Amino acid sequence: MASNTKEEKNSIFSGFLNGIERVGNKLPEPFMLFVFLAVAVVIVSGFISLFDVTFSQPGSNEQMKIKSLLSSEGLQFMVTSVIDNFIGFKPLGIVLTMMLGVGLADKVGLLETLIKNTILRAPKTLITYAVIFTGILGNLAADAAFVIVPPLAAMVFYNVGRHPLAGLAAGFAGVGAGFTANIIVANTDAVLSGISAEVMETVEGAATVTPVDNWYFMLVSTLLLTTAGGLITERIVEPRLGVYDGDMKQGFDETTSLEKKGLRNAAIAAVVYIAMLLTALFWPESPLRNDEGGMIPSPFISGIVPVIMLFFITIGVTYGVTLKKIENSRSIAKYMGEAMKDMSSFIVLIFAVAQFVAYFNWTNIGTWLAVSGASFLESMNMTGMIVVVAFVLLTALLNLLVFSGSAQWGLEAPVFLKMFYFLDYHPAFIQAAYRVADSSTNIVTPMNPYFVIVLAFMKEYDKKAGLGTLMALMLPYTLVFLVIWTILLLGFAFLGIPFGPGVGVHV
Template identity: 85%
Template sequence: MANKEKGEKNSRFSRFLNRIERIGNKLPDPFMLFVTLSILVILLSGFIALFDVTFTQPGSAEQITIKNLLSAEGLQFMVTSVIENFVGFTPLGIVLTMMLGVGLADKVGLLETFIKNTILRAPKALITYAVIFTGILGNLAADAAFVIVPPLAAMVFYNVGRHPLAGLAAGFAGVGAGFTANIIVANTDAVLSGISTEVMQTIEGAATVTPVDNWFFMIVSTLVLTAAGGLVTEKIVEPRLGQYNGGLTKTFEETTALEKKGLRNAAVAAVIYIALLVLALAWPDSSLRNDGGGMIPSPFISGIVPIIMLFFIIIGTAYGITVKKIKNSRSIAQYMGEAMKDMSSFIVLIFAVSQFIAYFEWTNIGTWLAVTGASFLESADMTGIIVVILFILLTALLNLVVYSGAAQWGLEAPVFLKMFYFLDYHPAFIQAAYRVADSSTNIVTPMNPYFVIVLAFMKEYDKKAGLGTLMALMLPYSMTFLIVWTLLFLMFVLLGIPFGPGIGVHV
């Protein structure tokens, strides 16, 4: 009877997962999704304009109307603004600039060697936590971490006599569910803050968001998620899997002496660069600080993207020269060019996202929805932190069908960022709430393009593994990360801990 009940539960669960997969597969890819949304905005603006809708934005007495993209003025805007919408879209320049440095470090092998060396040098008792921690840091290599960390973690577990699927699950959890966290400012910070700034620029005098505005919260998140992920692996996932009897023989290549020397040289270069940067900041009347000698705001904060780019160029070059991958100056440009090729799909996506956001803002539909939503919440006396928690839960659910973090934030930010701003919440605070939800469910959605790839890695150890097998393996991580991360988020709120330099809950 128990087995029958278990089978029925598994069947219902499988049907639920299959339903999500079918619905998700019917959605177009992110580029076409935003093309479709842009068309809907055009049609919606024409429909709403028939009713002469007007509203007043908080803090202003000016009457604002919904503008019609199907009017002569609207058609002129769409035709003449395409290039400006794309080239002037803030995240585009930020991300491409960051990737010049991060991409170089990735292409010469520095990031992969660092990941491999971090796991292999960890004491056996700490291997689980090293895998989770390394996976979280792996977002420095962007999506490349999805194909580096999980299979490497599985081999590490296998070679120390533990179940390889537990290692694979831990690696996937760190990379996927912890994707947005890190102990240093990463590419994700640049992408999301760029979209947030783009949205908030349409409100006069509104606070903007910089790549460091969630930094403090993400540092603590990295440590907390590492502990949570390690406990889930050792207390839930690994006991459930039991002893591995697959009879498979797999080995991995350890870090070579030359690669270790490259890491040492990269570390030396990093220390020198950071020391010089600290010296420049501490220098009397430093041009990197503001006129009052402070750091918030300052040229240092405003210029954090090129500063980070130069950091990765320096350590990547130091490593590349040591391992003989960089032989001359042309090699550096070549590797940077290869990194830019990998960004082609992102550039294509951003073209569609930039047009959608521009149309949404020009018509004033986004502001209208935000003002209306804020007014409704105020009239219903729902302006407290509970509304933000509901936003986290909604985002976690939406992430099941809209996987891309940049795409989903591009979809949500024009409405929710403004709505919460009108309720006096800082946009960087709401962005942090979004990041909690967006990352937590990355590992349980078939819309994640790397879900199938991880499933392929899984089949190397278990030929019978399927979608439900991987989903069941990852659900404990997803649920735990969402709960623990939300509690950490609330702790920051209740204790008044800044989410980044000078960033609190309210504007």
């Protein structure tokens, strides 16, 4: 009887996901979808502006208003900003820069050989968890992890006889939904705590927030999400996908002695590169560190994308030269060019995405919705842990509109940190609650500029895949991560476990 009930529940949930996939796949192709969304923003901004909607951004006395794209100013903006919107779209530069290095290493065959001789030799029972864990740690490479981990995870799953889209989903879940977690203090800790500390400076005698104040909580979160992500992949996502019957490429052949030599030389080059990098980092008065000699933040962290690109170029060239695939500088340019050709459809798509995001930001609609939602919850004047849970849920919803974690925290922190502080909650605890919600929904919002990138990777294995396919794949991770991570937050609170050195729930 219990077994039948379990099967019925699985059937209902699977049917729900299938419904999402069907509805989502009825949407236009991503390029046209974002064109239509951009047009919708134009129309909606014109309509709302008729009511002279004004608001104040938290932490500022400046009055803001919804600006109409149908006004003279709006029309001028749309006409004159097209090129700047496109070339200034941050993910475009990150992805293309990364692909110069990663693409080179891929085209010469290094990544294939690396997978054959490392990941594929790992116990198959641990591969899923290794992918999730690697994705979570990927925030050390900032947004570059969105470009690296999901496609490599798909390749790993494909070449151990598992569905590649399950691997891609696991990688995307680790990078996106687990973005703010880590086992060490990362750049995210510095950015968010910096905003929190600045807000609390306006309250006389208030507690401040440092980059290590959420460290214990995020360390445990990493282990929890790795376990949960692995179980979701193997119990929900992969069974629903079934057996992969695509013919994208054949499985890996046995590694030749020359390939093993190339892999060895690439490993030596990697060690030399890392050694030189560490020497540059820890050299006295290193320009790669900040003025206080620290690493977070620092020019090194800000420049992590070109650092990674050069790493892949170094090991890719070494491998290519060993296998005589690279004979001169023209060969390097040729392989990079081939990698860029594979990105052509992505570049076309990003043109439409960039225009939509620019319109949405210029009109102030996203900011207005975020501020209005925050003010509404504040006006409810709730106390106790229920208000913390409500804050988590509101933040999760707002993240569907404002993808940037630092930008959204900049909107919410001036309202909620002060409100909760006057209720005797430590600002670092509220910051931890924010991070739970902000990360969990990263993988289901089209406002995430890397959402369409992952969709492009997905189409390499399934030409018919659409937005609905990706949404249905990722929704289980979002729902489970949000629930269990919130429970962990409450568990830390009720059990009195510190969130960081000397940081509890209350001041």
